[in-house]
Amino acid sequence: MFMDNSACKRVDKNQIEKLTIPPPETITRMSAIFQALQSSARLNILFLLKDRDMCVCELSEALEASQSAISHNLRVLRQLDLVRVRKEGRFAVYYIADEHVRLLIEMCRQHIIEEYR
Amino acid sequence: MFMDNSACKRVDKNQIEKLTIPPPETITRMSAIFQALQSSARLNILFLLKDRDMCVCELSEALEASQSAISHNLRVLRQLDLVRVRKEGRFAVYYIADEHVRLLIEMCRQHIIEEYR
DNA sequence: CATATATATGAAGGATTGATCATATGTTCA
DNA sequence: TGAACATATGATCAATCCTTCATATATATG
Numbered sequence: 211m212f213m214d215n216s217a218c219k220r221v222d223k224n225q226i227e228k229l230t231i232p233p234p235e236t237i238t239r240m241s242a243i244f245q246a247l248q249s250s251a252r253l254n255i256l257f258l259l260k261d262r263d264m265c266v267c268e269l270s271e272a273l274e275a276s277q278s279a280i281s282h283n284l285r286v287l288r289q290l291d292l293v294r295v296r297k298e299g300r301f302a303v304y305y306i307a308d309e310h311v312r313l314l315i316e317m318c319r320q321h322i323i324e325e326y327r
Numbered sequence: 328m329f330m331d332n333s334a335c336k337r338v339d340k341n342q343i344e345k346l347t348i349p350p351p352e353t354i355t356r357m358s359a360i361f362q363a364l365q366s367s368a369r370l371n372i373l374f375l376l377k378d379r380d381m382c383v384c385e386l387s388e389a390l391e392a393s394q395s396a397i398s399h400n401l402r403v404l405r406q407l408d409l410v411r412v413r414k415e416g417r418f419a420v421y422y423i424a425d426e427h428v429r430l431l432i433e434m435c436r437q438h439i440i441e442e443y444r
Numbered sequence: 445c446a447t448a449t450a451t452a453t454g455a456a457g458g459a460t461t462g463a464t465c466a467t468a469t470g471t472t473c474a
Numbered sequence: 475t476g477a478a479c480a481t482a483t484g485a486t487c488a489a490t491c492c493t494t495c496a497t498a499t500a501t502a503t504g
Contacts, residue, residue, distance in 0.1 A: 231374040248362040253357055261346060394452095
């Protein structure tokens with residue numbers, strides 16, 4: 211019943227010391243990106259932007275969400291460089307930052323699709 | 328100052344109706360997967376498993392985390408089929424579920440790496 | 445069989461998150 | 475210039491998440 215925190219029998223200390231994980235900064239950054247992608251609202255935004263650059267009010271219309279909510283969510287995505295903005299007059303037109311973002315999302319969808327076969 | 332929720336001038340109702348996003352089930356599922364990947368602890372686990380199948384106590388050792396925490400985190404990953412288990416005697420040996428999971432993580436890391444160039 | 449080892453899991457509590465509300469900033473146009 | 479339009483953002487609060495603690499289950503071994 212009592213459990214100290216000594217190594218289990220399967221552990222090979224030497225081998226374990228050889229294992230490398232990315233530096234904390236990388237893990238933190240990845241964590242933040244996945245954290246951003248974890249929201250349904252933000253995923254929907256990304257799926258729309260995947261097909262066409264859109265301004266805030268278009269996204270707001272298309273997703274039937276408040277301007278404020280969309281704007282807050284776009285900021286999260288923007289701060290992680292998942293989307294970018296350009297100004298067109300009074301409109302802020304958002305678009306997917308790069309190919310990695312598309313692939314990231316596509317890879318996740320693939321994983322799900324394959325589950326149901 | 329006053330804002331009703333009517334369409335902005337950039338919106339083309341016809342075009343917006345043509346836009347398609349994945350069904351809610353897919354979005355929910357993707358959301359859950361990204362939610363699982365959003366934890367530093369779980370990302371570290373996945374990076375270790377990427378190189379070698381490992382049991383709970385090995386992971387616990389390698390990451391200097393409690394058995395309970397590791398176990399809880401593995402359950403989250405398992406329930407989303409991001410990792411799988413096989414029993415080896417009294418050990419539960421965990422491994423990455425499939426290639427998509429590897430690519431998903433790799434794609435995210437790539438995105439970060441490219442930012443710093 | 446009894447004990448040590450390995451893992452799983454429910455409950456609880458503090459920390460974190462996200463939508464909403466209110467308001468500020470910036471742009472266009474009459 | 476002033477009014478309407480488009481977007482951004484701070485504050486707040488309910489909901490959610492993650493770790494720890496306590497304990498249960500399952501296997502191995504003497």
